Amino acid sequence: MTEYEQEQDAPAVDAAGADGTAWRVFHATGAAPAGAPPAIPPAPPWREFAGQPLQPAPADDDRAERRRLGAEDPRPSLRDDEIDTVNAALLLRRPLLVTGPPGVGKSTLAYLIARELGLGRVLQWSVVSRTTLREGLYAYDSIGRAQAIATWRAGVTAGAEASAGAGAAVGAGVEPAGREQPPQLGDFITLGPVGTALLAYERPRVLLIDELDKSDIDLPNDLLHALENGSYEVPELVRGALPAVSVFTDDPGARAEVVGGRVECREFPVVVITSNGEREFPAAFRRRCLPLEMRPPSREQLVSIVISHLRSRPEGVDTLIDEFEKRVREGGTQSVDQLLNAVHLTTAGGFQADTDGRKLIELLLRDLAKGR
Structure with missing residues (x-):
């Protein structure tokens, strides 16, 4: 029996706190809750917020989840130490700063958390060099x-x-x-992904901040203030002096009421920040995040990923996984998405994995670090 199989057979031991809630509520199984979603442990006193009014729970985004995660698979898709780090971030209400090679599943982690804990649609903010904090908080169409x-x-x-x-x-x-x-006035204000995540919800929203290392040098520190305080102001609403204004949110077709021009969360969002390591972040920013370095998936995890996305274990998949692992061991930069593409291509009707077909497989599994 492999170490992976032993872990599957071993009973889960999650110590419960004083309120009876297990601190380890996330297990990376990729399975949605069968009944009521698991209770998230109470926040530390220094991470409690009192935002209002409460917003309706967000709807699920099943299409995005299936596209990112495939079908539900009861087998863990992360290692134990990675799962523990995610649970610590949930308990402490701190952002996760996720690093690792391209294609290892950093962004997918946000969808995994949202599905397993029943937290609804993931709010995604993709960062580029020109991105500003205001774009993440709100937009005003003056x-x-x-x-x-x-x-x-x-x-x-x-x-x-x-x-x-x-x-x-x-x-x-x-x-x-x-x-x-x-x-x-509210008809011309739309909250961005960060701004929507900081609304007052009974259960936390999942916020994915993708590739923050591509940002301007000031953005991490600007973002730090909003995440540390769990709140922000919309100056246009503050100047308007209206007691409450209904604005659009990042959720399609949804609106939220903002009181006094100020937004504050009730439950701090589950923040997943990804980085490809293009530059270092300030110490003040890193101090407030929990670092999570994701490593390339094990063989068992690769098999699980293929089965969950293709809904089967196609013939010949083990040969492709062997080749994929060999390239990783040799120091190549490979993405799991490359493996999925190669498996899907080779299982297409009439495809011949020799001569020209072999060239296509080589193209799909090429080393991404070589630039071609």
């Missing part, structure tokens, strides 16, 4: 609002002129035109 106000004012003026020329009709009980409400 031009659209100015145009809408101008159109509304023109309608009011036209309505007033029409009313002046139709006094008799008004006296007969006919309402004059041009009395629509002015454009609402």
Whole structure:
């Protein structure tokens, strides 16, 4: 029996805290909860927040989950130390700073957590060199609002002129035109992925901040303030002095009420920050994150990934896995996605894995570090 099989047969031992909730609630099985989702342990006193009003629970995004994770598979897809680090981040309400070679599954981890804990749609923020914190928090369409106000004012003026020329009709009980409400400020504000994740939800949202190492040098420190405080302000709403405003969120078709122009979470989101190691982050930022270095998957994990995505174990898959592992051992930069593409291609009807077919497999399994 292999070490992996022994781990499968071994009973799970998760010590419970004073409230009876096990601290280890995430097991990386890739299986959605059969009934009620598992309870997440209470936050430390210094990571408790009191945001309001509570927002409705987000819907699931089954398509995105299937695309990232494949079918549900009861076998763990991470190593024990990696699972423990994720659980520690959940318990301590701290972001995960996930590093590792390209294609090892850093971004997929966010979807794995969301599915297993029943936390709904993953909020994803993809970072580039020009990305600013405001883009992650919210967007304000000032031009659209100015145009809408101008159109509304023109309608009011036209309505007033029409009313002046139709006094008799008004006296007969006919309402004059041009009395629509002015454009609402909230209709021109959309919360970004970070801003939506920091709304007040009863259970935490999952926020994926992808490739933060590509950002401008100031972004990690700017982001640190919002994540440390679990809150932020929308200056346009603060200046508007309205008690509550309904704005759009990053969830399709959804809106949320913002009170006093300030957003604060109730449960700190599950934040997964990925990095390909292109540069170092400031010490103040790293101090507030839990580091998780993901290693290439084991053979058993590769088999599990192939089965979950292809819904079967195709003939000849072991040969491709052998070749994939050999390339990794030789120091090549390989992605699990390359293996899935090669397996799917070789199982296509009529494909011949020799001569030109062999060239295609070599192309799919090429070393990504060589630039071609």
